[in-house]
Amino acid sequence: MKFSENWLRELVEIPVGLDDLAHRLTMCGLEVESVERLGTQLDGIVVAEIIAAERHPDADKLKVCRVSAGGGETLQIVCGAPNARDGLKAPLARVGSTVGSITIKSAKLRGIESNGMLCSGKELGLDADFDGLFELAADAEVGQPLADHLGLPDAEIELGLTPNRSDCLGMHGLAREVSAQLGSRLQFTDPQAITATHAGTLAVDVQAPADCPRFCGRLLRGVDAKAKSPRWLSDRLRRAGVRPISAVVDITSFVMLELGQPMHAYDAATLQGAICVRRATPGESLTLLDERAVTLDPEFLVIADAQRAIGLAGIMGGHATRVTLDSRDVYLEAAHFAPASISGRARKFGMHTDASHRFERGVDPRLPRMAIERATELILQIAGGEAGPISEAQSIQHLPPPRSVSLRRQRLRRVLGVAIDDADVGRILRDLGMQVETTVDGWSAVPPSSRFDIAIEEDLIEEVARIHGYSKIPEQMPRGEISAAQQPEGRIAPSRMRDHLATRDYVEAINYAFTDAALLAKWSLAEGGIALANPLSAELAVMRTSLLPGLVAALDANHKRQQARVRLFEVGRSYHASAAGTREIERIAGVACGDAMAEQWSDARRALDYFDQKGDVESLLALCGAGINEFRFENGGPEFLHPGRGATIWRDDVQVGVLGALHPRLLKALDVDAEVHVFELDLERISQRSLPISGELSRFPSLRRDIAVVLSDEVRFARIEAAVRQALGDRLVELVLFDRYSDKNLGIGVSSLAMGLILQDRSRTLSDQDADHCVELAVSALATEFAARLRG
The missing domain is CATH 3.30.70.380 (Ferrodoxin-fold anticodon-binding domain)
Incomplete structure (x- = not known):
């Protein structure tokens, strides 16, 4: 998140300097990654107007310009900028001023005297995208210091926001945070409703209300799309890292930066019929604004008209319906999308947009109508036109409901180690936009709809600590009533099982709980797999349904690095989806290959076989104290086991695990060049043990x-x-x-x-x-x- 310091100061009173502001933002959890000061070296740079620009007699690419510098002063300047022309207003560096590391002096260029320099935005450090003269507004006052005209000095501040603080991805949300931090007054109000001057609308049909519980649109007619963005608008976009394009597009970008609500503008003449929000059909294609053609599937949410998809919801609009300089009627769209419906979708195409960045983290569901009103106000002001009524489709039951979170006074004091006055706690919570009620033992707060990250008591404690100031919380050793966990006698602790397998020459491994869907398919374990909505990569896209694929992969990696004898085990969870819901099963699994015993002199070498590992499993089961007779081994097993050297393990009438050699077909598919034996047990079912009961020893011989x-x-x-x-x-x-x-x-x-x-x-x-x-x-x-x- 990058923004202009001056813009923030317009929205909230800030009685401290830039360095103090940056420090306070970092200390309250909004880390300032960089600060770039602008316009601090513009002394001697003024607004000038080119009165006449004539070709240089001895150079094709140079022009001799007569320049008005204000106060009736006219200067002759030789300039090589391609956009130098009569009537252009541009920055002028007077003789003696400094531009970058260059001090401007009078000089002769190809025999023509030049007294100063007309500057580009790049030379002044104001615009890196254009190497011609920095064009100023036609109403700029000639002779005025450039810094005054551009509202400089200023600073570009970049924040490294954590994913939970999506409310600060808009200037209004950031201003509220600063207001709470400094106890200062906000200087903005919510956008006012615009009165409709025509009745034209486009019908809206939301077919996926859980993914898009609110959609707002408005039709504007007679818009001058060729109108130029005013300097204040383009400057704020540039200082936020956004490239100005055209007035209508710039306004939608500005509203996103101001309110935090992404929105999009369509050329209404290209739309056919009603607007629809739906899931994409298999194989549906769409050409995006960046002219990239993508093929979609039902995992993607699209904005569509009666004929085709016109935008990738929450990510990017379509190229065919974009606003151009020839557009006259514009359709504005702003919607609230559920984060789960947008998360990870852009990355599937190698994209990351400002819209997807915000929607993945969560956008305030109140904002769509406000964004439409604010954008309408600016378009009418800058590009003219007539506004129609706002059409809104919403599904209240799918919008995030208000939630009340309790904060106990004693809990706050115990966690922070310091007592904070009740009045200060209430003020902090209210300054953060919460509805606060005092209760007998503390407070009850309803967070604003923009704060998706506040759900439990500890979240409120964090908010109080941030605003109160971490530096005001004394450093002391943590203390508290810690009682030893009671281990039930009727259950074998996993730590004991770990120790037991370690004594039998197994080494513990820890693998990711995520795995590759293709790998599970090779093992015939894909059924019931849970796909991640936002995977780290394609190889980590599904929750594992067994510990064995990861263990065998680790065994193979070791075996291929000259480790001939490998013994690994893991204690972890597997994850399963079914009609009854999702469930987690804690398991213990082991894999082995190579010789039955480590190399030694007393016994001959012998390859590990089924009965060796069965002995390991039986010794593990014997920990339950009931005797091995409680368990039975039956021939057979899942598809990944060898049909003649595999077994299922039962306790009474419940299957608790599998054991055996891997099927040669699976080993070939996995490219494992070794015979591998595996076991996997349900930890919950095997860890229940019978307590030993003492009995009389027989006095008679056997x-x-x-x-x-x-x-x-x-x-x-x-x-x-x-x-x-x-x-x-x-x-x-x-x-x-x-x-x-x-x-x-x-x-x-x-x-x-x-x-x-x-x-x-x-x-x-x-x-x-x-x-x-x-x-x-x-x-x-x-x-x-x-x-x-x-x-x-």
């Missing part, structure tokens, strides 16, 4: 009986273990699988499983008959349920 049974390979051991435990009850202390044997003599599709039954009773010593009976029960249960037979 017995062990080994059995070997032959049964189908399709039977999972978890089902075998469940059947044996159900058959033997409390007498079975532990079931150990210690061997698996398969051979063609046993049969095809069957294997022999050797298991050890650890038996014990709390009331007596088990006999051999008791042990043999347990073996019979176990074998019988397996035979009945799985058609197993005892081997040998």
Whole structure:
């Protein structure tokens, strides 16, 4: 945000100098990035008029000018400016004055004496866009000091506004901020309504009221588009960093700078039928003011007439309907667009406009009508014409509603560490345009509609601190009642899981919660993805639905940098959209590749396999304290897992995670040159643990009986273990699988499983008959349920 110091001083009383003003603005949160003083070296520069301009006898590009410098003085000056002509008024640097680093002296140019220099705006540091003579208004007083004529000295001040202070992107909003900071009086009023002198209007149809809850338009007839912008208008635009174009366009730019409301002017003769605000149709094209042709989709909001789109809403108008010097009837448009409907749209075309900059941050919804009235006033004053009535379409339910925010006296004192008088707090809030009521324990304030950033109590505390002055708040160590967070016994803390995985040779990684939609599609995880309205880049445009894509990308980056053995894990959230709404799931995930163990001398090298990582997962699940038997592993899994080396993990009847090797097809698509094993668990579901309950230790010895049974390979051991435990009850202390044997003599599709039954009773010593009976029960249960037979 760049503005003229003199313009600001016209809008609000400022009893301090430029340096103090800049310091105060920075200290209240409106950081001053630069200050450029203008017109401080214009001594000896006056307004002059060229009486006659004749060609130099010895130089084609030079002219010999007779110049009136006021007081009846006439000077002869040789000038090479292409626009030097009779009757032109321009700055004159007298002999002895200084322009830049040059001191003006009398000289002879190609044999002709020259007594002074006619100056360009570039030479004077007033206009960098034009290298001819700086043309002054026809009514400029000859002989008057140029600084007085141009309202100099002045200063261009540039602010680095944070996105939450969009209210200061207009001079009126900035003046209100300065008024509150200095306790001074505002010197402007809201624009007055203009009486319509003709009844012509254009119908307005807002088909996207949530995106455009308010739209105002007015038809002006008989406008002289060739009228020249007055010097005061073009100077204010230049000092705000805006290039003057033509009177009507300059006025819309000026109103945007003054009020903070972007607006646009159309040549009414080019419009066909009613004005419509709608979403673009797929493939719809539009040529913008900068003659760039863009292809749109329904993500974009457009202003359209009955035939085609005429402007990209909140960003830039169309080229075909622009106001030209031949325009006679002008249609003014000012609207309120919801920030979400504009945010990020300009960047999709590599653009950043003044309008999009403001609408992305939020514009006061009261301003559209005020902007139309102010622009109408200036156009009638400068370019003439007749004004019609304002047509307005609005959707009240989609406009931001007024909201009341409470501020507690004790909370204010505790956060700031200093007591501020109640009267000062009320004055500060009122000076910032809020409606304030005193309550028993503090205040209740309704922020103005321009302050989108005030929503909670801390926002009001920040406002009070800014205006009261940070320098008045004493420096002291923070203090407060801090109590240790109570960790529930029935839940395993994520920090403990982190430590456990670290002991198993995993390194923690932290990835962005944003990812690439194309990457999720490769993993078949795009369903339920949440697209960002304003992404940092195309590669970070969607919220992740799993931690694994980011972890595998990190693993691959390490593997391609000569790290053959990689172990990574992450604790974070995944994000999912559904018909029921959006939800976040906290997960813990791990990825691994390379050897099962780090290089050593005692064991031979062996590649990591499914069971190695299953052991890691089982050790993690064992932290829940209920025993691994609460969890079961079932064959299968999502598409990204290898069909023969993947599993889903269940706790009771709820799936809590997946485990396995990545599918070779996915590895090829990701260009990963390694076999990768992964796991991902729902942290909330696995962290619930059963509290340990002490029990009496048996005073009697245990017995062990080994059995070997032959049964189908399709039977999972978890089902075998469940059947044996159900058959033997409390007498079975532990079931150990210690061997698996398969051979063609046993049969095809069957294997022999050797298991050890650890038996014990709390009331007596088990006999051999008791042990043999347990073996019979176990074998019988397996035979009945799985058609197993005892081997040998």
